[in-house]
Amino acid sequence: MWSEVPAQGLAGAVQAKEFGVKDFLKIEQLGKTYQAGKPVFADVSFTLDRGEFICIIGHSGCGKTTILNVLAGLDQASAGHVFMDGREVVGPSLERGVVFQGHALMPWLTVRQNIAFAVKSRWPEWPAPKVNVHVEKYVAMVGLSPAIDRKPNALSGGMKQRVGIARAFAIAPKMLLLDEPFGALDALTRGTIQDELMGIVRQTQQTVFMITHDVDEAILLADRILLMSNGSEHEGIYTPGGIAEVVVNPLPRERSRAGLHHLDGYYALRNHIVDFLVTRARAH
């Protein structure tokens, strides 16, 4: 139905109409091996168009975070290459903003200082007032202006994650990498921030690659969903993990969390992903 084999051209052609630059990010035959002969995942290839939102979903240990870290330049793949905008990714860069799983705010700095640290790293030549205006703009964007001079320990989990998102957006990266950013939040907070994130992403036309465990989150946010399977051993033959399926989200792009489950095709899509996770993701 909405499925396709990875790296097949069909969905790409459809996407090209919707988004600007095709194949803005290109991942070619990525693999990671810790134990010789048993790569965690292998032959992972996919592309992202500019302005596209991709979610990757899979069980723990399938290598999602490793893929994200390789995209961020924080980890080295054992095989394969990543190209962004035609250039190979070899290390961390300001062009790819990362929102970390555990927010990763520096606890000795206030919200303002945390974001200013990123802004000053991006534009070292900016004078202090300009940095400050920029910081305040992005703090306001995530609705944290009243808490701008507080330290992270005085913020709730949701607020901390918002600061992490504001920090990633504040450096105006070419693409955003989100490592399960809402994993530690309660359902209510999670919903609010998902809406906020979607609003900001749509507004800024940001290209996003996001890891999630939450099927509804993926359906709400993603234009395409990558389903990843774990590596498995069957009768002595080891099959590495990888992208088992790429699901194109058929729902209209202007959707909201509240109305999501009323949309045609929502349940079919959801069932398809859940079935995958339950039966196929972890081959026995």
Add this chain to the structure above:
Amino acid sequence: MQSLRLRSALLSTLILLTLLGVWYLATATGSVAAPAANLTPEQLEYARMMGKDPGVSKSGGFPTPAQMGATVWGHLSNPFYDNGPNDKGIAIQLAHSLGRVALGFLLACGVAIPLGFAIGMSPLLHRALDPFIQVLKPISPLAWMPLALYTIKDSSVSGIFVIFICSVWPMLVNTAFGVASVRRDWLNVAATLEVSPLRKAFLVILPAAAPTILTGMRISMGIAWLVIVAAEMLVGGTGIGYFVWNEWNNLSLTNVMFAILVIGLVGMGLDLLFGRLQKAVTYVE
């Protein structure tokens, strides 16, 4: 909370008063003169010749609280006098000791913190230097004294060296540990922001490791203050340690006790100071 503080203060005062009371009673009974009435003049004269004068209370024993108080008052009312090498005011002696500790400690900071940074950042250096640190760390600082005196040939500088060598290890070990255990997340943030190595060292690693580093500095300062007294007893000349030794040679227990009290109070002050600094750099995650 308020009441707990009040009650603990009350209890502390009570303990102090009890100790003073015991001291007073213990020293008061020693000076009671033996009855001399039933002795013949010959016996009295004999007793005097043997140094057991029954009519005179013995002095120079363990001081009474009153004598102690007078000594304390005497020292504190004139702390800056200088009557030659063997007779200086307590403030001058303390200044000498604190100066040596400060100098040795600062030198140790200058070596231990950069080196600890390097060790914490580089697993290679860590492994290479670990055996040396493990062997050198448990050596009593005073064991270095003969070697220091022989090579440096200056007693005062040797004292500073001993302070240096005893302060270096806790700071070195703590700095290395603090730097090595900076959270991966923060380093990743710095990496994705393409922060320069120097900026990363000062704006990410240093603040992240600061509480651990300051703990090391606090331990070092405690050890340095312990060691300076012993070092000055050996080296002589000036300082609170020398004062203690000199007053022991003068058999002036009140002065010795006064010095002990001062050493304790100054040590507490130094610890409080570093406690404050530690609190200032500590963050809550």
